[in-house]
Amino acid sequence: MGLVLGISAACGTGGGDGGETTINVYYAPENNFPKVVEDCNRQAGNRYRIQYNVLPRGADDQRVQLARRLAARDRAIDVLALDVTWTPEFASAGWIREWTGQHRAEAENGTLAGPLETAAYQSKLYAAPKNTNVQLLWYRTDLVSRPPSTWDEMIAAAQDLKSRGQPYQILTMGAQYEGLVVLYNTLVESAGGKILNDDGTQAVMDAGAVQALAVLQRFATAGVTSPSFTNQLEDDVRLAYQGGGGAFQLNWPFVYAAMQSGAPDIAAKTAWARYPSIQPGTPSRVTVGGYHLAVSAYSRHPDEAFEAALCLRSPEHQKFSAINDGVPPTIEAVYDDPEMEQAYPMRDEIRAELKDAGARPSTPAYQNVSTVLSATLSPPSGIRPEETARELRGSLQDALESKGVLP
Amino acid sequence: MKQEEWRLAWLLCAPAVIVMVAVTAWPIVYSVWLSLQRADLKFPQQQEFVGLENYATVLSNDYWWTAFGITLFITVVSVAIELVLGMALALVMHRTLVARGLVRTATLIPYGIVTVVAAFSWRFAWTPKTGYLAEAFAQGAPLTERASALAVIILAEVWKTTPFMALLLMAGLALVPDDLLKAAAMDGAGWWQRFTKVMLPAMKPAILVALLFRTLDAFRIFDNIFVLTAGANETSSVSMLTYNNLIKGLNLGIGSTMSVLIFLAVAAIAFLFVKIFGAAAPGSDDGGRR
Known part of the structure; x- marks a missing residue:
């Protein structure tokens, strides 16, 4: 499938710390995610480079690894995968940044209500829903x-x-x-x-x-x-x-x-x-299950991290991941894309379930x-x-x- | 000894002492300190000193005592079976005349396989449809019921660590003087009498060391249970419970309290072995000469 190449204006090289800015993304294993990362790197030009660090397969193991790193204030995490049930815990521990202003507006734009609810804690948004899931x-x-x-x-x-x-x-x-x-x-x-x-x-x-x-x-x-x-x-x-x-x-x-x-x-x-x-x-x-993308409180490059997270969950990348890795999108418009009909035949049932989905208890x-x-x-x-x-x-x-x- | 020699002795020891303090003593002290706090990574603002409250919470909790009972049960049963099988294996290895290297290598293979890998093999083997053992020996799914799950856990433990026991016992067998055995045979002692009256007493220090090592190890059982049942159907050991509270629950206070309690239990086991049975560390002088 053809991905749109965003040609970004090369306005400065983002930080005078010599070398290239690396944005470390810790995300669950997803076969074709490296292609999404590659595409986002192309869009970022030479302002930053996303490095995909693969987390373990089991959700418990992912959480343990992230919690250990964040509790130790690891500065080498910028963007992290957040299971929908972890938002309150990571937010109240002060490990992830709140989404505000332009970033928040973009993360919320066209996103299904069910998944979006699980990215918020005490009415503040702490993550951008990347993919959702229902049985x-x-x-x-x-x-x-x-x-x-x-x-x-x-x-x-x-x-x-x-x-x-x-x-x-x-x-x-x-x-x-x-x-x-x-x-x-x-x-x-x-x-x-x-x-x-x-x-x-x-x-x-x-x-x-x-x-x-x-x-x-x-x-x-x-x-x-x-x-x-x-x-x-x-x-x-x-x-x-x-x-x-x-x-x-x-x-x-x-x-x-x-x-x-x-x-x-x-x-x-x-x-x-x-x-x-x-x-x-x-x-x-x-x-509802699924993953959000959150920005670590200890990231040294939060602006680039927010931008990278938004790119990784953009509508076209969500469509790509749905078709190639089977993960249901969080942006409603993606379901209506004609390409989805062939590649993702159960989309109507999934969307119907998502309309009145049930969240798990929300607590740190x-x-x-x-x-x-x-x-x-x-x-x-x-x-x-x-x-x-x-x-x-x-x-x-x-x-x-x-x-x-x-x- | 002269003062200068003392100084030199301390200087020579210093690097080792410093490393031990850094990697062993400090973490132990720190976990004791944490065990006296309310400390939960989820609620970083609420950290405070609570004295022995965490100990009261853990020691009055049913999950803890269930896990403690399970751990003791697994320890006693698996170490007992390992001792008997290990002794048999040690005798075989000691006596083998042909293909000695091959026999010893084959015996040691289970000990050389990573526990988690072996545990996954056991898990698949005991799962209906994917496993040959379940198909051959079990109705239903053995890992889903408490008694059979414990049996599988003990089997996996025994399979894995019997070679270690055998190795330590074989070293003990080498201590038995051959002429003593020959003299006993001359006096008309049968095989069983030679085994119980001559070999076992001579091997006592080695047996106690082997038992001590295995008991301490078995009491901290974690990986087999983690893979085989994840503690389902009340098969959690104390280490599993500690992992669930400390690493998964991020409750540093309660988790550290459990770690300290396990440490105390292990220390008590070692103390019992040394004081009551007279186990001695390998290499210390009075072993076997009482």
């Missing part, structure tokens, strides 16, 4: 004629397939980690519930949250999961589905591209639909909340809705105040 329901068209619209329907369909001796499993992430929290958060949001109050200071675990516990427990004990359910991460789920054991898969859109090359026969029999809801007639509210202590949730919910078959909710009200409150011990 979809993937199902086998040779086994299922019409995609189920609720969890009850899906579980019943799987039990029916099981009784007829056909592949029946509903595959999704159930290991004790963030993936289980994403699953639970989607259920809570779909049931109209709340885990924490809106400013993230009190654990509430209301009726919707209790109903979500019941649904999760029922799903885990209905005999429709994989035996490995409680030890599966994203890629395990993808592989199990590609192996032909599942009739349904709840997973991120990356599985689409991976399936085309990994299991073309299964891919040909796979379609996608909106994530199932809890109440018939009320659509699901699916947890999110990691504590997540650790407590995943430990308490694992294994989901052991959930006793009322009792588990009562337990969580206490342990989540401790986690918010960073009192007590994390499991």
Whole structure:
């Protein structure tokens, strides 16, 4: 695809410190991101050069590496990848800069509301959304004629397939980690519930949250999961589905591209639909994932860093990343691009889910909340809705105040 | 000794002492200091001295005691199995006449493989659909239930560190005088009697050192659990719990408190071995001559 070459006026070489200004970007592994970086370097002329430093693959490992560097005031980080759940933590620790003025306006321009909300903390913008993410329901068209619209329907369909001796499993992430929290958060949001109050200071675990516990427990004990359910991460789920054991898969859109090359026969029999809801007639509210780009508080070249971040998430680069790496754009107009129709066929379902997406709780202590949730919910078959909710009200409150011990 | 000799001795030691203070003593002192603070990287403004409050929090917490129990269980069971298997391996290595180098090399291979790499192999092997062990020996997914997950963790530990045990015990076997064994045989002692009455007493210092090393090591188990279960289904060790609080939770106060407690537990284990069983560091004089 042709990228527009911005010819920038060469107005000074940006800093008289000799040599070229290097902007160090710490970003998650993304196959074709180096091409985006290259293009931005071309656009920057000789004012700065972006250096792409690849973070580990797992979100926890990324966060640990960034937190260690920033806590040590590492001046060699300029731009960093921020998972949507880290914004409050990094902002309140004083590790990332607020976006203001022209930069803020450009970051907000045309950006979808759901992802943008997760880049703000206490009504200040701390990052520019680079890509978003929502899980979809993937199902086998040779086994299922019409995609189920609720969890009850899906579980019943799987039990029916099981009784007829056909592949029946509903595959999704159930290991004790963030993936289980994403699953639970989607259920809570779909049931109209709340885990924490809106400013993230009190654990509430209301009726919707209790109903979500019941649904999760029922799903885990209905005999429709994989035996490995409680030890599966994203890629395990993808592989199990590609192996032909599942009739349904709840997973991120990356599985689409991976399936085309990994299991073309299964891919040909796979379609996608909106994530199932809890109440018939009320659509699901699916947890948003994705990455922002933030500028480090310890960067020596903040102006260039903001500019580089904006270039890396510009509309044309988001389109390029969506088509080549499968990551859903955060800028709404990109979805309407004619090129997207062919290369990104599930764009309508993704956009529909993003319209009323559910964010995860927003608090600087999110990691504590997540650790407590995943430990308490694992294994989901052991959930006793009322009792588990009562337990969580206490342990989540401790986690918010960073009192007590994390499991 | 003359004063000048003392001076020289200290001068010669100084570089090592300085390095040890910088890389060992200072971090220990610093973590003790941190363990007395409320210190959380997420809330940098709230740092304050809280005395022993963190210790009260940790020591009254169920997660901590569950992890402590699991750690002790894994330590005791895995070290016991390793001792028996290690002794058998040591005897084999000691006695082998043909292909001695080959036998010893083959035995040491598990110890040479990076723990994380081996742990991933175990993880895949015990996962249904991708693993041969799960297909052959298990119904369901062994890593998703507490008892079977602990068994797999212990198996991985034993597989990995038995060679180390065997190596230390083989050094002990070399201490057993051959003429003593021959004399015992002449007096009509059978194989078992020679093993228990002659070899084991002569090997006692080596056995205690091997046990001490392995116990201290096993108590700090982290990498196998991190890869195999990540602590799911209550399989966390104290080191996993410390990692979750210190590195993932960024809670320096609570995390340091746990580090200090692990340090104290390890020190207590070493103290028990030295005082009660009379283990001695290799090379010290009175070992084996009591």
